[in-house]
Amino acid sequence: MIRKWDEAQLREALRLYLVMGSPNCNGADPYAVLEAAIYGGVTMFQLREKGPGALQGPERLALGSRLRRLCAQRGIPFIVNDDERLALELEADGIHIGQEDEAAAAVRKRLPQMIVGVSAHDLGEAQSALSDGADYLGVGPQYATRTKLDAREVQGPAGIALLRAGGIALPLVGIGGIDASNASHVIRAGADGVAVVSAIAAASSPREAAAELRERIVNL
Numbered sequence: 001m002i003r004k005w006d007e008a009q010l011r012e013a014l015r016l017y018l019v020m021g022s023p024n025c026n027g028a029d030p031y032a033v034l035e036a037a038i039y040g041g042v043t044m045f046q047l048r049e050k051g052p053g054a055l056q057g058p059e060r061l062a063l064g065s066r067l068r069r070l071c072a073q074r075g076i077p078f079i080v081n082d083d084e085r086l087a088l089e090l091e092a093d094g095i096h097i098g099q100e101d102e103a104a105a106a107v108r109k110r111l112p113q114m115i116v117g118v119s120a121h122d123l124g125e126a127q128s129a130l131s132d133g134a135d136y137l138g139v140g141p142q143y144a145t146r147t148k149l150d151a152r153e154v155q156g157p158a159g160i161a162l163l164r165a166g167g168i169a170l171p172l173v174g175i176g177g178i179d180a181s182n183a184s185h186v187i188r189a190g191a192d193g194v195a196v197v198s199a200i201a202a203a204s205s206p207r208e209a210a211a212e213l214r215e216r217i218v219n220l
């Protein structure tokens with residue numbers, strides 16, 4: 001199977017990963033937020049249209065196709081959170097699934113061409129994701145977050161160091177409460193990059209917020 005993104009490209013793309021849906025944008029147009037964030041230096045995008053006020057049905061599809069097109073134009077991977085049908089409809093580059101979602105192995109099998117990301121919270125979950133064929137892991141929450149109401153207990157970057165020490169070499173990002181003040185700790189613990197929602201999507205200038213984050217993680 002020829003995949004569009006090999007592992008080295010994926011590691012690079014994970015550097016600054018924006019995860020977002022319309023409820024995270026403080027009323028701003030998600031297209032404008034994503035466009036600005038890409039100018040600022042975001043290298044990968046996940047559509048996570050979840051929570052109160054999330055778009056459904058045709059509106060969700062319409063937003064998804066606009067954002068999908070923007071990512072294609074800018075050459076960054078477009079990932080869909082937890083919705084296989086939407087990922088296929090949008091011809092996404094990948095899908096991200098949580099521990100509560102369908103088993104990663106089944107998704108991997110049905111979507112051999114896609115990047116498959118899995119949320120993992122400890123070594124056991126990371127090992128299962130690896131044997132299920134995950135391409136990358138999201139590990140969190142690194143710090144306290146108000147974006148995901150059912151987030152697990154804060155584990156801090158030490159959780160990432162434990163995965164690396166336990167032999168997990170897969171590309172991975174930290175997620176949860178990450179901003180320019182703490183991103184470097186996450187990278188130093190062994191992450192390839194950081195995944196953020198509010199630090200960029202809810203910023204008064206998503207472009208500047210992305211640029212500041214990028215500056216902190218690139219110049220390490």
Ligand code: 3NM
Pocket residue numbers: 019119138139140141142144145146147148151152175176177178195196197198199
């Ligand atoms: N997943 P913010 S924390 C989507 O721990 C998500 O797996 C998490 O939002 C996990 O950057 C989280 O605004 C929300 O804190 C991250």
